[in-house]
Amino acid sequence: MTTRTDDRRETLPEALPEAYAHCASLVRQADHDRYIASLYAPEAMRPGLFALYAFSHEIARVRAAVSEPLPGEVRLQWWRDLLEGDAKGEVHSHPVAAALLDTILHYRLPIAPLTGLIEARIFDLYDDPMPSLGDLEGYAGETASALFRLASIILAEGRDPGGAAACGHAGVAYALTGLLRAFPWHAAAGQVYLPAEILARNGVIRDDIVRGRGGPGVLYSLKELRAIARKHLAKLQELRETIPPTLVPAFLPVALVESYLKKMERNGYDPFRSIITLPAWQRQWILWRAARKAMRG
DSSP, X not given: OHHHHHHHGGGSOSOHXXXXXXXXXXXXXXXXXXXXXXXXXOGGGHHHHHHHHHHHHHHHTHHHHOSSHHHHHHHHHHHHHHHHTOOOSXXXXXXXXXXXXXXXXXXXXXXXXXXXXXXXXXGGGSOOOOOOHHHHHHHHIIIIIHHHHHHHHHHTTTSOOOOHHHHHHHHHHHHHHHHHHTHHXXXXXXXXXXXXXXXXXXXXXHHHHHTTOOSHHHHHHHHHHHHHHHHXXXXXXXXXXXXXXXGHHHHGGGGGXXXXXXXXXXXXXXXXXXXXXXXXXXXXHHHHHHHHHHHHO
């Protein structure tokens, strides 16, 4: 697999700087928290981080770009073929693909976590229920945790940076918080990421969510998920010493999790209507404070 990807190197455009610039612009618009966090990385490594995060965004937005699951699966298959060296068409005409392939080669990124991320995102294309908490944590691990791990490899200049357990907990905490923030949009689209076992325990069925019926059961279910996110945050805190200072930029977005969770616990919070966000200045300040604290040890 690696050899085939290496062979693809010759088909990449000479204008890679433009491809990387496109990725930086895309991440700045679509994933601003990670964009700001990446600015704390050495300048030479930022393009690789932007390529990785732009790829993640491209995969995450597939459902929104198609009207039915099958075309979505075709798009995901194209990315899988790209990573395995079998992509059809002009790969270099897609700036994210070009930058990603170059980043994989430069930092010797493993292919398995990238294809695993694609496989996990197939769930997004359908309206199937998330069966259990274990399934949800597995989904978070293959999406968000994989990004923390791959970003860490980039920051370690292609070496094994360690800290796999920290990446796991960081990814689950960050992903669960993101799903809680996206609850209004997912519910309107018929997607339910809350585990069926938690919903059942609180007397909630899928139709309650997709039809916008709130009530104590929905609130209790969301409260349980916030507690689980905080449990992973606590585990991450216990592992802080396993994270070298060079990897801090990869983990910085997690510093925002607690602030987002607290906003969901304020009076007047309506999970179907409340937009959970923070002003740009506040997010930048939280990230700056977290970076300064981490660098001091």
